[in-house]
Amino acid sequence: MPTLETTFYGHTYDNPFMNASGVHCMDVTELDELASSAAGSFVTKSATADGRKGNPEPRYVNLDLGSINSMGLPNxxxxxxxxxxxxxxxxxxxxxxxxxxxxxxxxxxxxxxxxQIQDSAYTGLVELNLSCPNVPGKPQMAYDFEDTKRLLTEIFKFYTKPFGVKLPPYFDMQHFDKIANVLNQFDLKFVNCINSIGNGLYIDETTDTVVIKPKGGFGGIGGEYVKPTALANVRALKQRLNPTIEVIGTGGILTGRDAYEHLLCGASMVQVGTQLQKEGVHVFERLTAELLAVLEEKGYQSIAEFKGKLGTLD
Known part of the structure; x- marks a missing residue:
């Protein structure tokens, strides 16, 4: 039998699956359910200094091919x-x-x-979320390359514990080059890509209205819609980042084959958002079984045999 064991920042996990921050991780109960699930690991809700109720409802809607949300950082x-x-x-x-x-x-x-984290007893990995696309009136930090560099420079003046960054999707080769050039200047442990594709719009065909309330219906798109963009970002950044910076792949993982493709593009771990919201934590049992089946079909005994080895038509 092949194994799904994967190594990420020096620790070996039973499998590469995690939740995506924002899904099933609001409170202790949900976090403990993740910890007890078949997922290899988990991530907490993106925390702001003070608790937030977030944007008005409805702010999340499941769609046939994914989801749209404008949550507004409730935490x-x-x-x-x-x-x-x-x-x-x-x-x-x-x-x-x-x-x-x-x-x-x-x-x-x-x-x-x-x-505050630096001054605390917590010594584990931190994900610095630079890609919050659904806060009205607030731009995404990671789309401003100079400000991102300025922020990381300031943090590294005092922060000595391991951390990485969560990024929005990029759509231009020059933008891949520019963000990689910034990130390669710092001792980051990982990048997580992608967050949802910001400011999509979905129309209810019965009512001819938008389906979420905040921002006039504009929201982040997740699920099947975003997988090609997510794979491109994983691949492009893996090719450009220092080898010491690992990649977490997030976006459009509905099946074990989807997870396989993220790993093929170079991801070390993969995160599930929309499908976790739709199915609950049992989704990880299905995904691990399906990913194992892909490895068996391909004749691989481990993830290491194919990770990052996407073929091209050169």
Whole structure:
């Protein structure tokens, strides 16, 4: 039997599957359910300094080929998730996970949040979410390359623990080059790509209205719609980043074959968002079985045999 074991930042996980931050990770109950599921690991909700209720409902809708959302960073605040992370790290030291951190106010809040984690007892991986596309009036940090460099420079002045960044999708080869040039200047442990494709619009064919309330119906698109874009971002960044920076692939994972393609493009771990929202945590049992079946069909005994070995038609 092949194995789905994968190594990410020096730890071997039973399989590469995680939730995507924002899905089934709001509180202790949901986080514990993830920890007890068939997923290899998990990530917490992206935390802002203070708790947030988020945007008005309806703000998430399942679609035939994915989802649209404009959540507005609802979360219980940095103190809540940091306390959870410290307690879980102490009680389960051999089961590492990722803590996600965001900002609603911008540059200074990012810095202050990271300083609070630096001063805490938590020593595990942190995901700095630079790609929050669904906060009205707030731009995405990672689309401003100079500001991203300025932010990382400031954080690395004091932060000594391991962390990586979550990125939005990029659509131009020059943008892949530019963001990689910025990230390669820092001792980042990973990049996570992609967040949802921002500012999509979906129309209800019966009512001729948008389907979510915030931002006049504009929201982030996830699910099947985004897989080609997600794969392109995983591939492009893996080709451009320092070998020491690993990639987490997120976007459009409905089946084990989808996960296989993310790994083929160079991802070390993969995250599931829309399909987890639709199916619940049992989705990880199905996905691991399907990914194992793909390996068996291909004759592979491990992920390492094909990871990053996407063929081209050159």
């Amino acid at each position: 219980l605040g940095l103190d809540y998730y940091l306390n959870y992370a410290i307690l879980r790290q102490k009680s389960q030291p051999d089961a590492p996970f990722v803590m996600s951190v965001a900002s609603y106010q911008g540059f200074d809040e990012y810095v202050d949040n990271m300083r």
